[in-house]
Amino acid sequence: KAGVTQTPRYLIKxxxxxxxxxxxxxxxxxxxxxxxxxxxxxxxFLFEYFSETQRxxxxxxxxxxxxxxxNSRSExxxxxxxxxxxxxxxxxxxxxxxxxxxxxxxxxxxxxxxxTVL
Amino acid sequence: KQEVxxxxxxxxxxxxxxxxxxCSFTDSAIYNLQWFRQxxxxxxxxxxxxxxxxxxxxxxxxxxSLDKSSGxxxxxxxxxxxxxxxxxxxxxxxxxxxxxxGKLTFGQGTILTVHP
Numbered sequence: 001k002a003g004v005t006q007t008p009r010y011l012i013k014x015x016x017x018x019x020x021x022x023x024x025x026x027x028x029x030x031x032x033x034x035x036x037x038x039x040x041x042x043x044x045f046l047f048e049y050f051s052e053t054q055r056x057x058x059x060x061x062x063x064x065x066x067x068x069x070x071n072s073r074s075e076x077x078x079x080x081x082x083x084x085x086x087x088x089x090x091x092x093x094x095x096x097x098x099x100x101x102x103x104x105x106x107x108x109x110x111x112x113x114x115x116t117v118l
Numbered sequence: 119k120q121e122v123x124x125x126x127x128x129x130x131x132x133x134x135x136x137x138x139x140x141c142s143f144t145d146s147a148i149y150n151l152q153w154f155r156q157x158x159x160x161x162x163x164x165x166x167x168x169x170x171x172x173x174x175x176x177x178x179x180x181x182x183s184l185d186k187s188s189g190x191x192x193x194x195x196x197x198x199x200x201x202x203x204x205x206x207x208x209x210x211x212x213x214x215x216x217x218x219x220g221k222l223t224f225g226q227g228t229i230l231t232v233h234p
Contacts, residue, residue: 004161033222043207043224056221090161105150105169105211107222109162 002026004093004110012116018079021113025072025093031055032074033107034066037088046089049074081117088112120145124208124225131198131232139193139228141208146186149213153182153193155204156227162207165193170213198232205229 005024013019025032034046045058049068066076072093078085092107121144131137141151150169154162166175166182168191174183181194195202205227212221 035222035224042226043209045221045223048221058221092162106164106167107152107209108164109154111161114159 004091004108006089006091006110006113008113009111010114010116012118013081014118015081015083017081018077019081019115020075020077021089021091021115023074023076023091023093023110025074025091026108029093029095029108030072031094032068032072033092033094034074034076035090035092036060037090037112038086043090046076078115083117086115086117088114120148120210120212120223122208122210122223122225124206124228126228127226128229129231131230133198133200133232133234135198135232136194136196137198137230139195139206139208139230141191141193141225143189143191143210143223145212146189147213148186149211151182151184151191151208151210152222153180153191154207154209156207157204165206195230198230200232200234202232203230 007022031050033048035043037043047054047066048056052068063079068074090109090112092109094107123142125140148170152167153165156162166177168175168184170186179196184191207224207227209222209224
């Protein structure tokens with residue numbers, strides 16, 4: 001069974017540009033979450049999608065947005081890039097956290113997209 | 119606001135030692151707790167997940183315990199090996215009204231080095 005895949009793996013952008021990152025969850029997983037990882041702040045939650053609906057959102061500015069498609073694939077977009085947006089962006093999927101079964105809650109992470117803003 | 123702290127920040131041990139990593143959280147209203155490992159420049163690998171109603175989980179040489187009332191979890195690694203060298207992260211999911219819809223909050227991690 002294929003794991004979580006993220007594209008692209010590496011990205012270099014300049015300030016002011018926008019970027020779109022893609023995440024394909026494990027087959028059968030309906031929940032997708034996004035995280036930003038930086039050396040200073042560690043791992044921070046961006047948002048979570050389930051069945052094309054944003055179910056939860058972290059404390060990030062409106063420049064960060066996301067969406068989920070009917071096949072559970074998800075994209076996140078960052079507009080007007082700033083130097084501080086340089087980070088590893090991680091996507092995680094799980095089966096269906098709302099069901100309460102332990103196995104449905106476990107989050108599996110992709111390899112991440114390394115974004116560098118110059 | 120949930121805060122997760124991991125102690126120690128870094129640990130260096132000789133191969134074969136048993137070791138304990140600690141994780142504490144400020145809000146005991148959690149849905150579950152998950153331990154991950156991260157190799158440099160890579161994504162996270164899930165190690166163990168403990169539901170709030172459980173006290174421990176085991177997988178191979180790993181054992182994780184949870185004491186929700188005191189806001190603590192420990193990850194025990196038996197007979198450590200150089201391949202265990204990585205950053206270990208603990209994450210708690212908030213209990214949003216009895217559901218798992220709360221966000222995941224991570225600790226800063228413990229950097230483990232196991233030398234031959």
